[in-house]
Amino acid sequence: MGEPLLVRPQPLDGEGLRGYFLRLADANALLPNIDLFRRTFGGVGLAGVTNARLEVVASNFGLDPQALGKLGCRGMVRDPARCHYLGHRIAAQHLRGSQCAVCPRCLVSCAAVRADWELAAQVVCPDHKCWLVDRCTRCRRPISWKRTAVQTCSCGQYLGSIETRPADAGAVEYGRDVARRLFGDLEPVDERRPIFRALAAAPLNQLLSVFNLLRNSRFRRLVQPVPICPTWTGRLREQVATVVAVGAVVADWPQQWHQALEHLAECSSPPSRARRRIVSVDQARAPFVALQRAKWSAAAEFPPVFRAELAKFLSQRAVRVGSRRYYTQGARSNTKAASTAQLKHLWSKGGDGEAISADDLLSAEAVRDLFDASDVQMLALQRAGILPQDRHWFAAREVDAGFERLTRWTRSRPRSTNEEFAALWDVGLSDGSELEIELRRVMAGETPTVTWRHLRPAGLGNLFVSTPRGSDVGPSHRATGESA
DSSP, rough: OOOSSSSOOOTTBBBHHHHHHHHHHTTOOOTTTTHHHHHHHTTTOGGOOOOHHHHHHHHHHHHHHHHTTTEEEEEEEEEEEEEETTTEEEGGGBBOTTTOOOOOHHHHHOOHHHHHHHHOOOOOEEETTEEEOOOOOOHHHHHEEEESBBBBOSSSGGGGOEEEEBBOOOHHHHHHHHHEEEEEHHOOTTTTTTHHHHHHHOOHHHHHHHHHHSSSSGGGGGGGOOOOOTTOOOHHHHHHHHHHHHHHHHHTTHHHHHHHHHHHHHHHOOOOOSSEEEEEEEHGGGGGHHHHHHSGGGGGGOOOHHHHHHHHHHTTEEEEEEEEEEEEEGGGGGGGSSSSOSSSOOOOSSSSSOOTTTTTTEEHHHHHHHOOOOOHHHHHHTTTTTSSSOEEEEEEHHHHHHHHHHHHTEEESSSOOOOOEEEEESSSSSSSHHHHHHHHHHHHSSOOOOOOSSSOOOOGGGGGEEEEETTOOOOTTOOOOOOO
């Protein structure tokens, strides 16, 4: 089909490209036999429409290319995961595709499909504060794009007569934000709630990504099932449930969001009720990878306020060991230290985080970090008797005792000397047997070691042995004290 159409209505403000071609087909009596959009663009979705193709279509049908260009989607050849939608750069994943959701009350007043109805995150009509519908109440089938008319289902049911239901207040508020950002409307922002100011100022893709975040399997706990509605397909029902969860999180910000993060932390590894568990930075952040990987996908560009609250959430679980920071694992209620016994080497000067206690359990990864050891060197520490073998968790008093064995004969490193030093972490990087021998000599006092006393605990990177001048084992960057 490439002949100029007899009836060529002008696009309406707020109308989408897919909806316009439905109205265009309706005006030219092509329905229900022809899905004009699919026929015209060769079966591609909205995100597959290119500028070049749109110009050809406008020329063939006798349409105004500039008016047509304002309607909707442009695919991005270099980044197919994104598209331009009404002037916004969003993830193609945010578009509904074949699903057709409408507001019956809007169709009564205007036989046109709004552009925001094309977004998976839009499940309400902000004007009428009701849910959208995507199922006909007569034939019980999903409302099709290939139907009798814009206002009429393929079975002949007048869509404007479908009864609507009042939408959840939080969902309406979120839907209003989506529509306002999409169409560039200006509206007063609720100054009493900072979260609304943050979302109102966020780019459209970030606003839609909040919806996508709660669809992630890790955050599904926040999404509760909603009652079955005869005007919803299973797909729209799932979208409604997600938007209701978004509204609940925003309405009770940031408490509801922190509860979700708490749940993720507990699910990743149930905490020990008897002892507090301490993990490394990477281990503490691991459950929240879906939230932190901003470049994971185009649909994962969440508003910065969500990541900022994650940082606050983690800071409440910080534990200091010397100048290093680790985190407690599990619920916040388990972060109280089990023992006040003093530790000689695992001390803390305070700052942002509680001090570690003797009864705390440290993960093997946290202990490896404390000793500045590689995996191979960690095994050497265990074989040499500095740490217990075959353990995933170590009591803080065991780790403290390990540092005591390692530094029993260590003296303070002089600020100025003619001696050259090499750090122990340069030994046994690939072969732990060499380090094991050296560690046994260090514990016996046969190999003198020195350390910077102000840097604690003294791991392999802060324990130095004297090296003869001209030796092949030269001091590392840290061994020279440049970073001390």
